[in-house]
Amino acid sequence: MTARDTARVTLVVFAFIVVQQTLMLDIRIGGVHPDIMVLLPMAAGLVGGPGRGATMGFGSGLVADCLLPTPFGLSAFIGTLIGFGVGLATVALDRSSWWLPTVAALVASVLYEVFYALLGSILGQPQMLHVGVTRTALLVAVCNAVLAVPAVRMVGWALPKVSTEGMPTSMAGSLR
Amino acid sequence: MAKLRRSRRPRTTLLILLLASITIITLDARGGLGRVTSGVKSVAADSFAPIRSGVNDIVEPMGSFLAGSVHYGAVRQQNQKLQQQIRQLQQQRARSAQTEQSLQQLSAVLHLPYIGNLQTVPAEVIDYESSNFAATIGISVGRDDGVQYNMPVVASGGLVGRVVQANHHTATVRLISDGASLVDVLYGTPGAYAAVTGEGSGKPLSAGLVPINTPLSVGELFVTSGLNGAIFPPNIPVARVTGSKTGVSATEESVTLQPLADLTNLRYVSVVLWDPASP
Known part of the structure; x- marks a missing residue:
């Protein structure tokens, strides 16, 4: 990644955290607010492959952890897994499909919220399983599905467009 | 035939990042990184407070404008003007009602009958439940105002929670409704x-x-019981009983309570400058 890419990624992460901590905290649907930070690893995995998805998940997760009351490092851990998972799961798919960001956002958001609550409870925060995980996961997933396309475009603007990372080398070679 | 061989780099990246995350989580949980993470969180919260405030200042009028223009349609120009005027008047009235409510809350937190001679610092609630998984609020006072970790926070009805993170100019309060909250209390007569x-x-x-x-x-x-060394001073109202039942093989009564402070509509609170070590 060039210095320009790094600056762009930093800008996108900053924009997401500002929107999350201002606009999104004011929106409450059934007591749940949207969590757009999940979109960053998902979009990075989709645009840049598993490695970049994991890196984005780790970085954006650590930034989010600085402003969350939950265990420090938890968002980074789950974000890493989600970014890598999305990158790996979509490696053989046509990443330019119109439906892919929406579906990926739905699945990634549900997994993110469920794992977040489960791991949080394992790490000594049992109350994280008492907050209506299913409702939280579904509401966050629907909101993120709506915002998935612009999020992928923003991350796509920040990251290099085409990546063959994680693909079988025979396939990657044919794309170069 | 080309041999299928996956690149190892993403997996190495994944392993390194997962190990780093686990290390951070473990050290933070064990207290090894406690001061560092607390410091980082404190700096982040202090740096972010003006950004949040600035963005809210910009976004709120835009939101009001958009909300006001949503129902514009095929009405005539005169009607539009009249509707706009009505809307402005309604907004003014709503703002007045909101201001009055805020004033009442502020006045209430400044005159808390159960606090006695304890010193308090009034604070505005600037952030409500930043995570879906924790019942916390952010308040507009911090270490510079004398607020310290574990200090009790109260509102007009009673106990709200305790400070779990004190930054320079802001603080995070864990509400008593949070699953990790525990309050020693006293009930009944003689108690x-x-x-x-x-x-x-x-x-x-x-x-x-x-x-x-x-x-x-x-x-x-x-x-609150105010037991020796307790986090909360004695006699702060916490909650009222809404129901109790005895299970078939239960060893204790199952009691549900309603918090006395309206935890869902907090605008102003007071931090009690209470040090359990010097009651």
């Missing part, structure tokens, strides 16, 4: 001890350590 725990945002509180068949009436008051 028996119990522990009130949260069950999550918007849910009733529950009381533990209440012996079975304890005669509890609906509306009975639970106040």
